[in-house]
Amino acid sequence: MPLPKSTLFFLLLASSLIVPSLSSSKMCLGVARATEVRAFGQTGSNASVGLSGKDGKDSDNLTIFADGSPLTLNLAGEDGQAGQQGQPGEDADCPNQPTGVKHNLLAPSGGNGGNGGNGGDGGNGGYLTVYATDLSQLQPIFVNASGGKGGQSGQGGQGGQGCRCTEPYWALETCSGNPGNTDYRCTTLEFRCQDGKNGANGVSGAFGREGLPGQLTLINLDKPLQPDKPAATVSMAALRDKGYLLSKNIWETRNGATNLFAPGSVINDQYLALVQRLERSFLLIWNAPQSFNQFSQEKMTLKYENDQGIQVDIPDSIWLEGTTQKRNNITQFIVYNAIYKNDATRLKSQGLDGRERSLKLTIIDEADQSNLIATKFDITYSVTRSDPRFRPVSDYTTKYEGEIPEDLVVLDGDKFTLNIGQLPIESQYLRSGLGVEIKIVATRTFAGYTDQQTITVTDVLGPFR
Secondary structure, three states, X not given: OOOOHHHHHHHHHHHHHHHHHHOOOXXXXXXXXXXXXXXXXXXXXXXXXXXXXXXXXXXXXXXEEOOOOOEEEEOOOOOOOOOOOOOOOOOOEOOOOOOOOOOEEEOOOOOOOOOOOOOOOOOOOOOEEEEOOOHHHHOXXXXXXXXXXXXXXXXXXXXXXXOOOOOOEEEEEEEEOOOOOOOOEEEEEEEEEEOOOOOOOOOOOOOOOOOXXXXXXXXXXXXXXXXXXXXXXXXXXXXXXXXXXXEEEEEEEEEOHHHHOOOOOEOOOEEEEEEEEEEEEEEEEEOOOOOHXXXXXXXXXXXXXXXXXXXXXXXXXXXEXXXXXXXXXXXXXXXXXXXXXXXXXXXXXXXXXXXXXXXXXXXXXXXXXXXXXXXXXXXXXXXXXXXXOOOXXXXXXXXXXXXXXXXXXXXXXXXXXXXXXXXXXXXXXXXXXXXXXXXXXXXXEEOOEEEEEEEEXXXXXXXXX
């Protein structure tokens, strides 16, 4: 049955009176999560790394003369030592979890475990040198030249334990404003505690490397092998008085070393074998008329070439005329003449003499070696109207250029006379009063050696000389 209009109006009025009364009580606005995080407790320390194992020692090398007698040779490299285990990480210090706090919490974590140490490398096997004239003499010999084993790696340490929260979640109500006022608000904040992490386990170290096996050197001799002397620089005095022995050892790389020894032997299968020892002596024979004393301290370089014998490098400072003779295992270098290189270029002008077609230039050999050294002269003859004796002149004109024929060169002891007036130079350029520049290029040759010297003469041609 529908309500009367008076009753409906009363209910609406009553409801309007109830609403204001709600504003006087607290109003809950919802639930919020806190964002600030604070740690508590003490994190565990990280552990130290395990020490690496020591490397094994290499074996000593050994040299023996084989005669067929049984032998046992231990040339094994020492094993590498194991690496130490990494230390465990420290557990976290776990105090009581704070309660009633208005922030999130983070429990402490455990420390990381230490890495394991690396294993030490194995030592190398020893090198074995055997003198034997018969390979069967090696059969009774047992040799162990194995490389040492690599050391075991150390294990990584365990990580430390982290702390666990005793109360993972909690909530607190927070209100603002004054109760009974319209601005009075309340909010519920949720908080969380996060467990600490366990520390990471350490990583295991690396295994040590295995040592290399020793190697065999086989020498087909019954006496100690002398070292190589394939080259030497020696004074001429020593080469003349004593001579010098050069040598060269020829080696070959072969396979099958393990088959040469007793069964079960351990050694690198590849080995070195002496194939041949080459020896040759060098002797200097001085048959030159020049005194040996002035050259005795000069040094020659000798080189032993397999297919060419001994090659000789003579110092640049001296010129030698000689021949090489080979007799059996001896190379003889016989010297017939010797001069110093700088003696080939000690020519000096003595000036002009004569006039016109009798014009001559005299050159002195101050080293007095022209009886041994062949000499060729080239000339450039230039004239000027100026006097070149007292100041530089730049207006020279060349009137002749070329080689001076041998019949116009006279050698008398240490003196050269160049008959310049007999050259095909026009007479007007040989007249008195002309300034001249005469450039002489002397080419000096001895026993296949060659050098040049330039001599320049400037003067004024005169009527009487």
